[in-house]
Amino acid sequence: MVVISECENANNVKKEEQKKQDCVALQCWMLKQPHFPKIGYNERFFRRFLHACNGSQERAKNVIELYFTLRAAIPELFERRDPARPEIQEVFNLTDMIPLPVTTPEGYTVQLYRLADTDATKMVLADWLKVFLMMGDMRMAEEDEYMANRKRAEANGELDIDTSKFPKGCRARYDFEDGFSAGDIPLYDVKGFTLSHLAKVASPVLKKFMTYAQEAHPVKLRGIHIMNTSPIVDKLMGVVRPFMKAEMAKMLHFHTPGSTTLYKYIPKEILPADYGGNVETVAAIKEKVKASFEDRRAWFFETDNMKADESKRQDSRSRERATELFGMEGSFRKLSID
Incomplete structure (x- = not known):
């Protein structure tokens, strides 16, 4: 006590x-x-x-x-945010964008992003970035709802995790004293990323996205990790770095295939089972996230006026x-x- x-x-x-x-x-x-x-x-x-x-x-x-x-x-990123639209459903088919259910020992939440389909001809960057931002809005709304119903969540065991499977300090994603994460860590698995994808990234909408992400998204960024790096990542960073603030660039960490350097920042135990961790598979987490996303269709319509x-x-x-x-x-x- x-x-x-x-x-x-x-x-x-x-x-x-x-x-x-x-x-x-x-x-x-x-x-x-x-x-x-x-x-x-x-x-x-x-x-x-x-x-x-x-x-x-x-x-x-x-x-x-x-x-x-x-x-x-930026209407291309903040209009027509209907989860049922075909182009938005297609983003879910082509990518995996999931928040991990367990935090780091410091209380940071980790979001995993990777390709589910490596066919670059199907990539529409504006649609991918729109869903990325919709997911960010949804995570914040979920935090608010958990705080509003915290007693019920505790009674239902929604905040309970088997701490024996994780390092000391790790907790359920929404189990924060004031309901706000201590910080966010995006984790990008770039396996399957090619020059054809890079050609799609070099788009004017990227600058607009980076501006919003760095200047207006109300979260604390604690690090950016890129795993399964290859020489193509150097070219990717050549496109992205001009739009990055110096303090964001300092948060970048790169991890080559087969290395264990990532675990210094993100314990292996909190990663999905696909990566040798102790939580569900990416597919199982994604299924739940996609269901929540689609259930929020009316909420996305209601928040269209937040501009x-x-x-x-x-x-x-x-x-x-x-x-x-x-x-x-x-x-x-x-x-x-x-």
Whole structure:
């Protein structure tokens, strides 16, 4: 049993009260922005951005601004997000995109991405990236729902794992004290990736995706791991690196086929059985993820309005917003926050 001192308990209460005050302040600020959607007082929404920004209100404002602005400015990634659409179903046929059910000892969540079909002629990058972002939105929604129903989840054993099969500190994916992951680790298995795939990656939509992923997605990135690397990965990085911020580039780790270097960061035990781990196979996890994804069809429709309405933006540069974000003049740093 952990004994909490009276002083420590008082500090926790004070921190919790500060978080609530910060959430109210963010809501008041949002209400003054006519181009933002009306979301009401959603404390989890505001807490998520504060969590990703280490409690800084000003940084949270910047990220929220970009979150709504970019979702309006990139229709190829944020429109027609219907899980039943043929092109989205095709992405599930061609790729495996799954969150691992168990965290690292540090509490980081790992998402595995790999090719399920190596035929590059079937690849449509914008569709793949759209599903990638839809999956990210779904994971955040699932976290919110688990927190709202945490007592029920605990009673049903949904947060229970056999800890004897994993290193100390590993836990169920949603078993966090405040419901927010300590960080995300994307894990890319590039086995089967070819020059033909690379030709499809070299697309203007990649820059837009990288901009959103680095500037507006409210999660803490803790590392990027690429496994089963080959010489083609050097060419891939030549395409991707120009769009990467320096701090993201420093998080890259490469692991050659047959090496064990990955396990320094991601314990082998939390990997799917296909990789020698102690959780279900990729296929079994994917089946559950795909079912949840399709069950959220109505939710994806309901969240279509989570974007800025540029016609209502009050600053004089609203018409050139997309050009500023992705084009010649200016950068994100020019966005004004009132």
